[in-house]
Amino acid sequence: MxxxxxxxxxxxxxxxxxxxxxxxxxxxxxxxxxxxxxxxxxxxxxxxxxxxxxxxxxxxxxxxxxxxxxxxxxxxxxxxxxxxxxxxxxxxxxxxxxxxxxxxxxxxxxxxxxxxxxxxxxxxxxxxxxxxxxxxxxxxxxxxxxYRDIATRRVEQRIARALLRLVRQFGKKAERGVLIDMPLSRQDLAEMTGTNIYNVSRILSKWERAEWVSSQRQRIILCKAHELVVLAEDLA
Structure with a gap:
């Protein structure tokens, strides 16, 4: 230092x-x-x-x-x-x-x-x-x-809420959506949301197939943030 x-x-x-x-x-x-x-x-x-x-x-x-x-x-x-x-x-x-x-x-x-x-x-x-x-x-x-999220919400919701928090803090406009402008691994997401890397990988892969997110090299872009908001808040 x-x-x-x-x-x-x-x-x-x-x-x-x-x-x-x-x-x-x-x-x-x-x-x-x-x-x-x-x-x-x-x-x-x-x-x-x-x-x-x-x-x-x-x-x-x-x-x-x-x-x-x-x-x-x-x-x-x-x-x-x-x-x-x-x-x-x-x-x-x-x-x-x-x-x-x-x-x-x-x-x-x-x-x-x-x-x-x-x-x-x-x-x-x-x-x-x-x-x-x-x-x-x-x-x-x-x-x-x-802690309330971890106690009361499903894993998928917790990951969505974590990504939305990071977008509010580090979001940067990108060609396909909003980039979380900092290195973010799947292990990081697991440690943020009280789950394991298997669940994070499975859920992100599912969202990538639906074109909600795009992730590569510790960079995540939210392509359809509205869908994640609906999931995170349990909206109809």
Whole structure:
């Protein structure tokens, strides 16, 4: 992990992060000036589950995968992050370990603060602490929604809902539909939806025959997103 000075382009991205909500330009700049910019290569980790939480980040470029390993040793994908998203916000709100791992799935840049720095900044700018609490609350609600999906919805619905979430987050217009603009394997989808790679492959193959999706080389295009919405929401 390499550290460099924070650029003006990065400052603009960070200022739009939920952590900076309702802070004025001067306050945002003062907070950002105490950060360090770092680069994390594809396949490397910002941090690992169970490590002492000593640093938090805001992503300025790239894609990051958040995972947890269960007591049974199974890996679960909690979600993906993109520019403007925060990592390790728990640093400034508790003395806990990182509850998950954050892996760069593309080359990434981010800005970071040490735990002591962020704690002091939150004392100086109380809005920062409120925003951090709000970010954690939003993630808790999303996790509840995911667990409810796994408990109550069929596998096919869970995969459809996962693809639609990713399109909302990473969707990019393509010739045949909407591309999920990040590497996404069938194993990733299995770990997101509480199933196995066999079920994911079977369902994606079925959808490809129906021309709902197109997938190759860890790239998925939704060709008929409406059909997936109907399935995901159990619409008539």
């Amino acid at each position: 390499m550290e460099t000075a924070v650029t003006q382009a990065t400052q603009k991205i960070i200022s739009r992060c939920a952590l900076m909500h309702d802070l004025n330009d001067a306050e945002c700049l003062a907070i950002i000036e105490q950060s360090q910019q770092c680069r994390v290569e594809k396949g490397r980790f910002f941090f690992h589950q169970g490590e002492d939480a000593v640093k938090m980040y805001i992503i300025s470029s790239g894609r990051v995968k958040l995972t947890q390993v269960t007591q049974a040793g199974d890996q679960v994908i909690v979600g993906f992050c993109s520019p403007g998203d925060g990592l390790g916000i728990i640093v400034a709100l508790s003395q806990l370990e990182y509850p998950l791992s954050a892996e760069a799935v593309t080359d990434c840049t981010a800005v970071s603060w040490q735990r002591g720095q962020m704690e002091q900044l939150m004392l100086t700018y109380p809005r920062l602490a409120l925003n951090g609490t709000g970010m954690i609350a939003q993630r808790f609600v999303k996790l509840q929604d995911r």
